[in-house]
Amino acid sequence: MRSYIIRRLLQSLIVIKGVLLIVFFMLQMTGDPASVLMPEGADQEDIEQFRKEMGFDLPLHVQYINFLVGYKENKGVLRGDFGFSYHQELPALGLVLDHFPATALLAFTAVTIAVLISIPAGVISAVYRNSLADHVTTVGAMFGQSMPGFWLGLLLIMLFAVKLEWLPTSGADGLEYLILPALTAGLYATARLTRLVRSGMLEVLGSDYIQTARSKGLLEHVVVFRHALKNASIPVVTLIGLEMGILLGGTVVVEVVFSWPGVGFLVVDSIRNQDYPVVQAAVALLATSFVLVNLAVDILYAWLDPRITYS
Amino acid sequence: MATERIETISVPPETWEEDTPAPSDLQLAVRDLMRRPPALFGFLCITFVIVWALVPGWFSPMDPYTQDLDMTLKPPGFTTPAGFTYWVGSDELGRDMLSRIIWGARVSLIVGFVAVLLSGMIGMTLGLVSGYYGGLVDTIISRIVDIALSVPFILLAMSIIAILGPSLQNVILAMAVRTWIVYARPIRGAILSAKEFEYVVGAKASGCRTPRILVRHLLPNVLSTAIVIATLYLGRMIIIEASLSFLGVGVPPPTPSWGGMLADGRSFLDTAWWLALFPGLALMFTVLGVNLLGDWIRDALDPRMKRLAD
Numbered sequence: 347m348r349s350y351i352i353r354r355l356l357q358s359l360i361v362i363k364g365v366l367l368i369v370f371f372m373l374q375m376t377g378d379p380a381s382v383l384m385p386e387g388a389d390q391e392d393i394e395q396f397r398k399e400m401g402f403d404l405p406l407h408v409q410y411i412n413f414l415v416g417y418k419e420n421k422g423v424l425r426g427d428f429g430f431s432y433h434q435e436l437p438a439l440g441l442v443l444d445h446f447p448a449t450a451l452l453a454f455t456a457v458t459i460a461v462l463i464s465i466p467a468g469v470i471s472a473v474y475r476n477s478l479a480d481h482v483t484t485v486g487a488m489f490g491q492s493m494p495g496f497w498l499g500l501l502l503i504m505l506f507a508v509k510l511e512w513l514p515t516s517g518a519d520g521l522e523y524l525i526l527p528a529l530t531a532g533l534y535a536t537a538r539l540t541r542l543v544r545s546g547m548l549e550v551l552g553s554d555y556i557q558t559a560r561s562k563g564l565l566e567h568v569v570v571f572r573h574a575l576k577n578a579s580i581p582v583v584t585l586i587g588l589e590m591g592i593l594l595g596g597t598v599v600v601e602v603v604f605s606w607p608g609v610g611f612l613v614v615d616s617i618r619n620q621d622y623p624v625v626q627a628a629v630a631l632l633a634t635s636f637v638l639v640n641l642a643v644d645i646l647y648a649w650l651d652p653r654i655t656y657s
Numbered sequence: 658m659a660t661e662r663i664e665t666i667s668v669p670p671e672t673w674e675e676d677t678p679a680p681s682d683l684q685l686a687v688r689d690l691m692r693r694p695p696a697l698f699g700f701l702c703i704t705f706v707i708v709w710a711l712v713p714g715w716f717s718p719m720d721p722y723t724q725d726l727d728m729t730l731k732p733p734g735f736t737t738p739a740g741f742t743y744w745v746g747s748d749e750l751g752r753d754m755l756s757r758i759i760w761g762a763r764v765s766l767i768v769g770f771v772a773v774l775l776s777g778m779i780g781m782t783l784g785l786v787s788g789y790y791g792g793l794v795d796t797i798i799s800r801i802v803d804i805a806l807s808v809p810f811i812l813l814a815m816s817i818i819a820i821l822g823p824s825l826q827n828v829i830l831a832m833a834v835r836t837w838i839v840y841a842r843p844i845r846g847a848i849l850s851a852k853e854f855e856y857v858v859g860a861k862a863s864g865c866r867t868p869r870i871l872v873r874h875l876l877p878n879v880l881s882t883a884i885v886i887a888t889l890y891l892g893r894m895i896i897i898e899a900s901l902s903f904l905g906v907g908v909p910p911p912t913p914s915w916g917g918m919l920a921d922g923r924s925f926l927d928t929a930w931w932l933a934l935f936p937g938l939a940l941m942f943t944v945l946g947v948n949l950l951g952d953w954i955r956d957a958l959d960p961r962m963k964r965l966a967d
């Protein structure tokens with residue numbers, strides 16, 4: 347187990363290194379970083395001076411090393427220095443970190459909603475197979491998987507904010523502001539989890555040990571919850587973790603729909619303003635958190651299911 | 658004498674075919690489709706949208722670009738003094754929403770299909786090479802897959818489009834850059850076991866050259882896996898294209914796209930609900946159709962792959 351964890355940790359480090367390489371090339375892909383980062387209408391002399399100052403005139407591999415370990419005043423991304431946001435005149439990483447709790451809160455709430463809906467729905471659907479409840483759940487999950495999240499967001503705003511005036515349209519001033527964005531962001535995860543719980547439960551309910559449990563005369567709810575759900579939950583736990591990781595970087599559109607002040611909202615704004623240091627810091631941070639969540643899920647999975655070999 | 662006996666026992670093929678013609682694969686597929694209402698519904702949705710995308714001129718009541726500033730934000734069913742009816746309303750520039758929705762099918766389907774095909778070709782090639790050669794090549798490709806997987810899809814696509822400039826090609830490219838990995842991993846796995854099959858080892862032993870082994874012997878093995886993945890991702894690609902258009906980094910206006918129309922609709926949620934409703938419906942039923950039909954294709958090709966979908 348310990349060597350497995352160490353190996354997965356090393357793998358994760360390699361991935362993060364690769365992500366930093368992509369992040370480095372993002373700015374290089376613009377063709378000329380110096381003129382992209384300078385304000386529009388800056389004269390050629392200033393751009394040249396800025397190029398020298400930032401080391402953009404150096405060979406590419408030297409630039410990459412400088413990007414990692416620092417150059418002149420810049421301490422390098424390995425020490426958390428992604429440079430300055432040229433638009434807001436603040437350190438890029440600090441700006442992203444300020445927006446990160448909002449995104450994490452949204453992703454966490456969305457996953458919580460997804461779990462609270464999908465586990466009962468999936469269990470009922472599997473236990474009462476081919477009943478009306480099962481059909482409603484299956485069709486609902488199919489629609490949920492086919493519906494673009496941001497469109498659901500627009501519909502929810504129209505219904506609950508504009509028509510009924512129960513909830514605010516956008517912003518983040520309190521708990522009531524979280525409800526609609528979290529529902530929207532959780533839609534896809536809810537649909538996927540419901541399908542997984544249902545199919546997992548169906549598989550387990552048909553197995554021999556469930557027959558045995560029933561023939562021992564155990565109460566049906568003990569069979570369903572203690573015996574079946576517990577065994578069906580291993581892939582579900584994995585998917586919950588994965589959805590959490592995906593949502594950290596995947597709430598971008600929802601954040602824009604509801605003007606939710608998370609990292610996604612910040613990045614969309616920064617891309618429009620060509621504020622690349624912020625984009626770089628955000629992509630690096632979100633990718634790193636995705637890798638860490640995945641690492642945690644893998645370790646949890648190995649711990650939950652002793653049948654997994656660590657090779 | 659043995660041959661004579663066999664001839665008398667077996668029914669001569671001509672008469673057998675005359676009595677009960679063996680159904681062709683297509684006939685079997687059609688019959689099966691008829692027996693499964695969800696799949697049939699999906700098929701009808703998709704056929705409808707494909708016909709829209711192929712010949713939008715036949716269905717669209719008006720030119721999708723024609724503006725009429727006297728007729729802005731008219732509700733569904735509004736008839737102009739000249740006798741033209743806006744069946745699903747008009748937008749903020751007085752363009753006919755129905756015509757724009759019909760023409761908008763093009764962008765969704767072109768981007769969806771081409772992105773799935775392009776990423777499928779890249780992913781299959783890399784998956785084949787990675788699984789077949791193993792070793793360093795495999796390690797490098799697998800690491801690239803891990804890295805690409807960890808970068809948030811929409812952010813990567815947005816950044817690429819922002820850098821390269823918004824256009825149909827760049828949208829497709831930005832989506833393929835990230836999607837090929839969903840093919841590469843399962844195909845690599847399938848190749849790892851397929852390359853040990855006797856006929857592959859035999860082909861190698863008989864002096865078959867590597868490209869021939871890859872294309873003639875291994876590729877057919879993983880083709881159904883690739884098709885199943887494609888059916889799973891076509892719907893997602895269509896949604897991602899719409900999301901990019903919604904964020905303003907999709908195919909640039911005035912080309913009608915459902916995501917772009919929804920972005921316009923966002924500004925009029927309190928006054929003109931139809932702007933945000935109908936393009937979304939078109940989008941949802943297209944994706945629903947793709948997913949339902951995909952379920953059916955998946956069951957037909959490889960029932961074991963059902964788990965992948967869940």
